Amino acid sequence: MRKPDARSIAYTALCTVLIAICSWISVPAQVPFTLQTFAVFLTSDLLGPAAILSVLLYLLLGAIGIPVFAGFSGGISVLLGPTGGYLIGFIAIALLMSGWCRLFGEHLKSAGMLLGLLICYLFGTLWFVWVYTRGGNTVSFTVALGWCVLPYVIPDLLKIALARFIAARLRPALKGVLHP
Numbered sequence: 729m730r731k732p733d734a735r736s737i738a739y740t741a742l743c744t745v746l747i748a749i750c751s752w753i754s755v756p757a758q759v760p761f762t763l764q765t766f767a768v769f770l771t772s773d774l775l776g777p778a779a780i781l782s783v784l785l786y787l788l789l790g791a792i793g794i795p796v797f798a799g800f801s802g803g804i805s806v807l808l809g810p811t812g813g814y815l816i817g818f819i820a821i822a823l824l825m826s827g828w829c830r831l832f833g834e835h836l837k838s839a840g841m842l843l844g845l846l847i848c849y850l851f852g853t854l855w856f857v858w859v860y861t862r863g864g865n866t867v868s869f870t871v872a873l874g875w876c877v878l879p880y881v882i883p884d885l886l887k888i889a890l891a892r893f894i895a896a897r898l899r900p901a902l903k904g905v906l907h908p
Contacts, residue, residue, distance in 0.1 A: 736778065739902070743771040743782040747818075748789065748796035757879065762798045765848075765884055768818045769841050769891035772825035774898060779822040787815060813855020814876075817848030841888045849877045 732740075750763035772779040786796060787807065795802040797815065807815060821844035828840030857872045867875075 732778070740775060740778045740782050741785070743767070743775055743779065744785040744789070747771060747782065747786045751796060751798050752800060754798045756799070761880065761883060763887070764798070765818075765821075765845070766887035766891055768821050769888055770895055772822050772841070772844070773837060773891055773895035774902065776829060777826040780819065780826060783818045783822045787818070790815070808859070810856045810859045811852070811876075812859070814848060814852030816855070817851040820844060820847040820851060838888060838892055841891070842885075845884055845888070849873075853877055 747764050747767040750767035753763045755761035768779075768783060771782050775782060790796045790802045791804050791807055793802045797806050798811075806812060821841070824844040824847060825837070825840050828843070829837060832840065853869065853872050853876055856876050857867055857869055860867050860872070
């Protein structure tokens with residue numbers, strides 16, 4: 729791994745901002761429809777291992793109260809709330825994509841994104857059930873999947889396709905600046 733330079737640090741910060749801006753583009757629902765998963769996929773595709781830092785910075789900014797989450801929200805309460813598991817699941821996407829690309833290269837990147845999304849769904853849904861039932865409510869994992877995952881599968885698959893398309897167009901312009 730090469731030593732980060734000013735440009736790669738700037739791109740990491742820029743991708744952090746992109747995730748935040750995309751989280752504000754939202755359609756309200758139990759778990760809001762946002763473009764932040766698109767931004768996490770695009771960041772993971774372009775930055776490689778540095779995407780982990782972008783996602784962590786995004787979550788840290790939100791945790792300290794900067795309104796970078798959906799609905800211009802922020803604070804540790806969002807991360808500890810019912811949808812916090814999906815936000816924390818973004819780390820899994822970035823981590824998985826970093827290792828996936830080392831193992832399989834560019835050829836199977838979409839499959840890695842799909843696997844990362846499934847892990848994010850699993851962690852987020854388990855978190856949702858845990859938080860929801862702590863409040864005295866009852867919900868099964870299957871019902872939570874119906875609320876929190878099923879409505880988002882097709883939009884998220886489209887986000888993966890869009891992220892791959894845009895990354896393929898941006899990569900030549902950013903050659904030598906981003907990960908190989």
